Amino acid sequence: MVNAEINNARAVYLTAEDLRVASSIIYNSYYDDPFFTEALGAENKLTYSKKLRSAIREELNSLWQQEQALIGLFDESRMVGVACVMTQELPVGEDRYWNWRLKMVLGTGWKSTQSIMEKESCIQDHLPNNNCGVIQFIAISPIEQSKGYGIILANAALSWGEENPSIKGIGVFVNQQDHYDLFLKVGFKPLTEVQISNIKGHLLFVNC
Template identity: 30%
Template sequence: MANGSSENNKQQQPVIVRLDETALNEAKSILYQAYRHEPTFQYLFDYRRPGYEKRVRATIRELIGLYFELQQDAIGVMVDDTLVAVAFIGDPELRLNLAEQLSWRMKMVLTAGFASTRRYLDYHQKIREMLPESRFAHQLPLMGVNPKYQNRGYGRELLEAVQRLCSENPAGCGLVLDTGNTRYLQFYESEGFRPLGKIRLGDFEDYVLFREVPGYAATATGG
């Protein structure tokens, strides 16, 4: 953080940080709060059946564990020494296929249940099928802001930091994310994302969105 800020200003400026496993519990809490009311998770993990919150917690725990195990990038926003937002980013060259992660699948079946694991794998495969075939893209499977700190611009700041990080990797053509919450679409469109397609989940649709890394086209063609 820049020096010279007013001593009377108790609100520190947000700082982008890289996360390691010491932030595991905070990241799990933020993402659980962010996703448990999202329609995509409610459909995939069947909120009408008992144990829904347990299944959401288990899925987030196992996904975070997998991304740390695979040494993928994870960043967050710190405010006043508090982690308020996190994002986990899939490397474009990884082309992660969860169906091939046998240890992860076993843990998911044991904690989230077979039906939820199957639904999540099918959903993940449909997203993979929409990715640009001839180019590799980063993926953003998990991103969330602590509800106490929402509507303060931290989500936008985090997403812009994710995109800057992606732009530093010449192997990536852009960034893919998805949402089943239509109120987020305008926000993502304002950040330059465009639709790749939709996935029907029960009585609603999940939107898969893509943004090309600025300058990628020129780099790819040698311009």
Template identity: 25%
Template sequence: MPATQPAAPATTRFLDSGYAREARSLLYQAYRHEPTFAYLFEAERPGYDHRVRATVRELVNQHFSEDLPAIGLLVEDRLIGVALIAPPQRRLEITESWVWRMRMLLTTGLRCTQRYLDYHAAVLACLPPGPFHVLPLIGIHPRCQGLHYGEQMLEAVHAWCAGDSASQGVVLDTGNTRYLEFYRRQGYQEIGEVAIGPIREHVFLHANAPVAAHDGAPDFPTGENLR
């Protein structure tokens, strides 16, 4: 289906833990059919939806418990897009948390937990030297895809990350080939490709644009300081 203009205007804001439940539901819907998750959490085996839901829950809960930034895209106060952002100095903390690992073991099992840890390490190994933001999870609700909301979500992420002088850019990855050209159109360059079982995971970098001295990160509505 050809993309059209958004059906309704969307706004961006920083999300606090009060949005955790909505973020978990949205990201579960966005990732449950992704080929990378299908391999990591064994879609062919009974209980796949439970394992994906549990993984998204633990990642989102850990992200908010660490006070890491998250940007939301809202239409009339309804969350339609989420981007979890791991700053350069914090991008390893989630998978290094023993609490997170124990919860993953209890909900997804040893094999799926190890697959996720191996995947995470392989993606980070593709990063060039230097500090970069990483997007561990980013998604637009399936009912809102194809309406240019994805572009708006990434523009907000890029603008905020560019305001951080300690970072050189934003890194994300995908094993879904239908997204490759989309990310390239948004200014991403492929910096690596790794084998995740039968999946070819593509790692992309969006370099920060120079920020003028009077500029800075965009002023998103928020109830707390996430910097």
């Protein structure tokens, strides 16, 4: 599905020039996400916004540099959604590269960085094998939601997995009911319930 036309929407791999817009879409979609509001501290809205922007920017740059799958969904020339999928070859949690840790700490603080690493380790620990992909972000621009783009984008992530023989499945952590329902519609199955700090959620998985 990547690099293809679907219902007038194109799912394609992002270029470096697309990262700024992708970051903005993710920021707006994840602003009220329970994990980030807990991990980054949403009491001070200005500080929270800065931390969230920094965390998303650093993660996108890291995924780009490591040549992970960054998939954009376009309606003509407008990017309306983005999905970021990483393989287990990329170190996560306590194994993250020192430069990622340094930049994340400078942008979000040590406690927030620890929470992000805890989430990554928790997801990896519950995956069924060592040849899985993990959806780090999947986001549709708020003004483009409820138009079916989410299913198209989720299916594009699945197609990426199917095109990579080394990938045996894809996992995703969800903590909101609408996200849970969306992934069930495209074939994901509940794998386990997990709790990261004070946030409860589900780890969903699909075989590729």
